[in-house]
Amino acid sequence: MSKVAIELKDVTKSFDGNQILKGISGEIDEGQVLAIIGPSGSGKSTLLRAVNQLAGPTSGSVVFEGQDLTKVGKQSLNHLGEKIGMVFQSFNLFPNHTVLENVTLGPRRVKKLSEEQANQEAMHYLKQVGMAEKANAYPESLSGGQKQRVAIARALAMKPKVLFFDEPTSALDPENVGEVLKVIQQLAEEKRTMVIVTHEMNFARQVADKVWLMADGQIVEENDSKTLFTAPKEAITKRFIEQVSLV
Amino acid sequence: MGKNKMGSLLATLLVFFTMAFGMTGKASADDNSLQKIKEAGVLKVATSPDYPPFESQTTINGQSQDVGLDIEVAKQIAKDLGVKLKIMNMDFGSVLVAIQTGKADMAIAGLTPTDERRQSVDFSKVYYTGGQTFLINKKDVKKFKTAKNLHGQKIATQTGSLQNSLAKKYFDDSTLSSMDKTPDLIFSLENQKVDAVGIEKPVAQAYVAHNKNLAMIDAGYPNDAAESGKAIAVSKGSTALVNAMNQSIDKIEQHHWTNKYLKEAGKYVDDNAADTSMMRYWHYFYNGFLNTTLIAVIAVVFGILLGVLLVLMKLSAWKLLAWPATAYIEIVRGTPMMVQVLLVYFGLGALINMPALVAGIIAVALNSGAYVAEIIRGGINSLDKGQKEAAQSLGFSKVDTMRFVILPQAFKNIWPSLGNEFVSVIKESSIVSIIGVTDLIYQLNVVRADTYRGVAPIVVVMVIYFLMTFSLTRLLNHFERKMNHE
Numbered sequence: 022m023s024k025v026a027i028e029l030k031d032v033t034k035s036f037d038g039n040q041i042l043k044g045i046s047g048e049i050d051e052g053q054v055l056a057i058i059g060p061s062g063s064g065k066s067t068l069l070r071a072v073n074q075l076a077g078p079t080s081g082s083v084v085f086e087g088q089d090l091t092k093v094g095k096q097s098l099n100h101l102g103e104k105i106g107m108v109f110q111s112f113n114l115f116p117n118h119t120v121l122e123n124v125t126l127g128p129r130r131v132k133k134l135s136e137e138q139a140n141q142e143a144m145h146y147l148k149q150v151g152m153a154e155k156a157n158a159y160p161e162s163l164s165g166g167q168k169q170r171v172a173i174a175r176a177l178a179m180k181p182k183v184l185f186f187d188e189p190t191s192a193l194d195p196e197n198v199g200e201v202l203k204v205i206q207q208l209a210e211e212k213r214t215m216v217i218v219t220h221e222m223n224f225a226r227q228v229a230d231k232v233w234l235m236a237d238g239q240i241v242e243e244n245d246s247k248t249l250f251t252a253p254k255e256a257i258t259k260r261f262i263e264q265v266s267l268v
Numbered sequence: 269m270g271k272n273k274m275g276s277l278l279a280t281l282l283v284f285f286t287m288a289f290g291m292t293g294k295a296s297a298d299d300n301s302l303q304k305i306k307e308a309g310v311l312k313v314a315t316s317p318d319y320p321p322f323e324s325q326t327t328i329n330g331q332s333q334d335v336g337l338d339i340e341v342a343k344q345i346a347k348d349l350g351v352k353l354k355i356m357n358m359d360f361g362s363v364l365v366a367i368q369t370g371k372a373d374m375a376i377a378g379l380t381p382t383d384e385r386r387q388s389v390d391f392s393k394v395y396y397t398g399g400q401t402f403l404i405n406k407k408d409v410k411k412f413k414t415a416k417n418l419h420g421q422k423i424a425t426q427t428g429s430l431q432n433s434l435a436k437k438y439f440d441d442s443t444l445s446s447m448d449k450t451p452d453l454i455f456s457l458e459n460q461k462v463d464a465v466g467i468e469k470p471v472a473q474a475y476v477a478h479n480k481n482l483a484m485i486d487a488g489y490p491n492d493a494a495e496s497g498k499a500i501a502v503s504k505g506s507t508a509l510v511n512a513m514n515q516s517i518d519k520i521e522q523h524h525w526t527n528k529y530l531k532e533a534g535k536y537v538d539d540n541a542a543d544t545s546m547m548r549y550w551h552y553f554y555n556g557f558l559n560t561t562l563i564a565v566i567a568v569v570f571g572i573l574l575g576v577l578l579v580l581m582k583l584s585a586w587k588l589l590a591w592p593a594t595a596y597i598e599i600v601r602g603t604p605m606m607v608q609v610l611l612v613y614f615g616l617g618a619l620i621n622m623p624a625l626v627a628g629i630i631a632v633a634l635n636s637g638a639y640v641a642e643i644i645r646g647g648i649n650s651l652d653k654g655q656k657e658a659a660q661s662l663g664f665s666k667v668d669t670m671r672f673v674i675l676p677q678a679f680k681n682i683w684p685s686l687g688n689e690f691v692s693v694i695k696e697s698s699i700v701s702i703i704g705v706t707d708l709i710y711q712l713n714v715v716r717a718d719t720y721r722g723v724a725p726i727v728v729v730m731v732i733y734f735l736m737t738f739s740l741t742r743l744l745n746h747f748e749r750k751m752n753h754e
Contacts, residue, residue, distance in 0.1 A: 075657050103663040113658035117676045126672060127662035179662060 024051040026214045032081035034071050041067045043238035052212045056229035063235040065218040069185050073105045106181030110188040112168040114160040121156040124175045146174040150204050166197030186217040222265050226250045234258045301506035311346045314372035316360040318717035321470050321533035322378040325714045335536045338376040340529040345516040358704030367503045369614040375501040380430040392513040394497030398469040400487035415488040421463040424453050431466035455722030474537050478720050544719035546728050556711035564694045567632035575640025600638035606699050613703040628700030643685045647678035687744035691737045
């Protein structure tokens with residue numbers, strides 16, 4: 022049994038009295054890839070945001086490195102940003118900074134690295150995602166796939182313990198999806214702890230060690246990826262996988 | 269919550285006003301009026317130099333100076349007191365406020381000591397009795413032989429003036445109208461918008477002497493010296509100062525100096541009217557342009573700094589910071605700039621002594637800050653919330669998020685709106701002329717009064733304003749294009 026990186030206990034989230042997450046409990050294992058799949062509106066993205074405290078849970082607890090994140094102060098939460106990296110569906114690169122600055126800003130301002138060291142490290146990660154040549158470009162001149170690869174380098178530069186991906190390919194043109202998935206796959210092979218919310222079923226099946234199928238704010242089925250895709254236990258899982266495969 | 273907010277808002281306003289006007293009551297409680305002037309060695313006199321021959325401006329050795337009957341009387345009083353004279357120019361409507369708030373020791377501006385005014389200020393004895401007349405067009409001389417012929421006709425007077433009340437009393441069967449500035453009244457007369465203008469005799473004489481289209485007839489009001497004479501106003505309870513002024517006025521009367529003063533004033537009026545080309549007044553417009561530019565530039569720079577501060581306060585999670593910023597923005601945006609200018613000059617000015625120009629700049633900057641804050645807030649709100657989330661997920665502090673991510677993008681988005689704000693500051697700062705800041709509008713009124721020309725100075729000032737705002741707009745567009753290419 023592998024070590025637990027993050028433990029969720031009965032996490033709920035409500036917006037204006039609407040309960041979006043209805044009691045999520047589960048474990049994110051160290052060195053493994055967890056894929057979260059399920060129909061739109063099932064609460065997948067909300068769950069990621071509740072766990073990394075971008076929009077903290079209404080109730081329940083999130084235990085990371087022995088601390089309940091819902092109870093620690095602002096100061097420690099900022100510190101947490103370094104340890105849980107996030108890659109967004111819409112990239113969210115800073116348009117007023119170059120590619121290199123996008124990657125170095127965090128290490129320099131938060132980790133207080135020197136400019137020289139931050140640049141050196143940033144170039145390493147930009148090379149890893151194949152974006153080193155564009156270091157001095159501004160984000161607006163990049164394609165969606167290129168932007169997302171820079172966003173991944175930006176998250177990696179903070180040397181996070183856990184990396185979250187919130188539908189990383191949903192905003193991309195079809196021809197750009199492959200390059201981003203390839204980068205994520207490489208990261209999975211490095212045995213990084215990752216959580217990926219995705220609609221790419223083949224990809225989830227390929228890279229994930231464990232899969233959660235969410236529907237209506239709950240985890241309907243949890244299983245290793247092979248079992249879940251080939252022999253789903255729940256009828257709802259079966260139906261969802263069939264529907265997606267048809268597309 | 270709404271009710272609570274209103275209550276605190278009123279409380280804030282109340283504190284403001286108590287601060288502003290509390291000083292006044294104290295100043296007049298004990299009479300050290302004369303002693304104070306002698307200790308300071310300066311007699312501060314408020315006037316409004318757009319009323320020749322009582323007071324106007326002229327150029328002597330390249331410097332614009334106040335001249336006229338009133339100025340000579342003030343000089344004599346200062347001389348008798350053995351102190352220096354300091355003339356403070358402002359709008360006519362502000363001269364009484366200036367003595368009530370202690371900005372000036374006395375006001376001499378062709379003031380008539382009406383009962384209404386006596387309720388808020390004290391007056392010296394009358395130093396000049398001129399009598400009332402009507403100005404008419406020369407071609408109407410046969411039609412309007414005496415003032416009696418004006419019943420049922422159109423009569424105009426200066427707003428808030430004695431002529432205004434007299435016309436209401438004795439010509440209630442005529443069509444009455446009023447305007448702020450004497451040159452405007454004359455202009456309507458020349459254009460036959462009105463048939464007659466009720467005006468003081470010496471002023472009418474000056475106009476008739478310099479405008480061949482005009483004629484003058486006696487108003488025929490019952491003669492009452494106290495009602496139509498000129499006196500000097502001081503703050504209530506300044507008996508010692510009134511006595512000293514009356515001694516000087518007695519002296520002036522004994523020596524019949526008034527006629528000498530008027531003759532001298534008439535000479536300046538002649539000089540001014542002899543050459544009314546706008547070129548002769550270029551330095552008035554130039555000074556006005558410099559001051560308007562100075563006010564706008566400083567006010568915009570401090571307005572932006574204040575705006576950033578206000579918006580950071582308003583967006584703060586800390587209510588103690590957010591609330592005052594919100595209240596400030598609401599109050600400033602919900603009240604006219606004119607009121608704010610008066611409050612800063614006379615209210616804040618009662619606590620800290622400052623020149624009108626400084627007060628004007630402060631008022632415009634305080635006003636602009638509130639608008640800039642709202643513009644910046646709009647710019648921040650228009651940003652994708654993903655930007656903030658991305659910064660947060662990287663562990664940025666709030667300050668760093670603002671400094672490196674939010675504000676630079678917000679400023680780029682709001683650049684056109686900030687440019688508009690700059691342009692409107694240039695235009696709206698014209699309101700500071702009411703406290704005597706010598707900006708373009710102020711100079712406009714001075715030149716109009718001096719030259720007896722109604723329209724030409726307006727056109728000149730309009731062209732100057734347009735050139736200022738137009739070149740600024742071009743400049744801002746240039747920077748905007750440059751920014752977008754980066």
